[in-house]
Amino acid sequence: MSPRAAAKLPGRITLLTDFGTRDGYVAAMRGVIASIAPKVLVEDASHDVPAGDVTAAAWALGNYWRLYPAGTVHVAVVDPGVGTERRALAAGIAGHFFVAPDNGVLTRVLVDAGPGHLVSITEPAYLRDVVSRTFHGRDVFAPVAAHLATGVALESFGPPVTDPVRLDVLVPTRTGNVIRGQVVHVDRFGNLITNVPGDWIPPGARVRFAATDLGAVRQTYGDVATGHAVAVIGSAGYLEIGIRDGDAARVLWKGRGTAVVIDG
Numbered sequence: 564m565s566p567r568a569a570a571k572l573p574g575r576i577t578l579l580t581d582f583g584t585r586d587g588y589v590a591a592m593r594g595v596i597a598s599i600a601p602k603v604l605v606e607d608a609s610h611d612v613p614a615g616d617v618t619a620a621a622w623a624l625g626n627y628w629r630l631y632p633a634g635t636v637h638v639a640v641v642d643p644g645v646g647t648e649r650r651a652l653a654a655g656i657a658g659h660f661f662v663a664p665d666n667g668v669l670t671r672v673l674v675d676a677g678p679g680h681l682v683s684i685t686e687p688a689y690l691r692d693v694v695s696r697t698f699h700g701r702d703v704f705a706p707v708a709a710h711l712a713t714g715v716a717l718e719s720f721g722p723p724v725t726d727p728v729r730l731d732v733l734v735p736t737r738t739g740n741v742i743r744g745q746v747v748h749v750d751r752f753g754n755l756i757t758n759v760p761g762d763w764i765p766p767g768a769r770v771r772f773a774a775t776d777l778g779a780v781r782q783t784y785g786d787v788a789t790g791h792a793v794a795v796i797g798s799a800g801y802l803e804i805g806i807r808d809g810d811a812a813r814v815l816w817k818g819r820g821t822a823v824v825i826d827g
Contacts, residue, residue: 574603574712577631579624579639580700581612588698592638592705595691599709608637615643617666618732618819622748622756625671626799633658638700638708639668646696651684651703652727653711653720660717662708664699667730674734678725685721732820735759740827742768744802746819753810756803757823761796764825770794771824772804773817784808 576596582588589610596605608627612620620641628637642649642664650665656672656679663669665683673679684690684703689710691702707720735744735758744759755772761780770777777794780802787793789808792815797803802823805811812818 574600574636575632575634576603576605576636576638576708576712577608577627578605578610579608579612579620579637579641580610581614581616581620581641582610582700584610588700591698591701592640595701595705596709596712599706600713603709603712612641615641617641617643617668618730618747620668621670621730621733624668625675628659628661628672629657629676631659634660636660636662636708636711638704639663640700640704641668642666642699645699649728650724651699651707652681652724653684653707653717654679654681654727655717656680660708660711662704662711664704665724665728667728669727670730670733673727673729680717681724681727682717683721683724686719689715689720733758735763737763742825742827744823744825746804746817746821746823749812749818752805753812753814754797754803754805755811755815755817755821756797756799756801759802759823759825761800761802764796764802765827768825768827770802770804771826773815773821773823777804790814 593605620639624639644666652663652665654661657676684707689707694702742763744757746755747758748756780794784805784807787807791807794804806814
């Protein structure tokens, strides 16, 4: 379904931020959306992304956007460059819409689903009358999302963009039979999630993590004894390292950026 056709479906917006919930910042975004599009459904994906952590936000967004109906508008505001010359983006990708700063937060979406159609948000008619240099979530991204959800064409917001910022950290490499990646996320259970897609890994390939040979990828954590490290394909479809009945990040003293090598 094209983004234009998807826009005719009932409006729905998801919000992903690092704002937390105690200061009223999320409510301010919701208020702006409600004033423009009172019938649109707004859902909170998460507001607990670590402050300014664009990589964590990109990972989180990649985990859920495809699960929503076509036409959903996904807002991702983790924006340490707010008020600078960084662009604000609106995008139509694989039947969904996205509104976000151009800082790499859309990387997983672009890698998984292709370039789509992106524009730079420059048209003031779709922003709040006064735009704060420190709160584009309220003054830029929320109103644009509301207008998208009510069917305003993507092209209305500004000129096309063909060079969005991408985070290199989220893109693994393949050279011959060797795949190289790294840990890009640590979940609340302490599992070390890498950027290596599970469908890249051939049967029988061996996983080396931080210079330790973990052997072949297992089906479940239960395939090893309690306290042992294991490599599995997680629910998001990526290779992850865990500890049976334990916290891998704490036990192994490893985190984001740790190298993983798969030998086919």
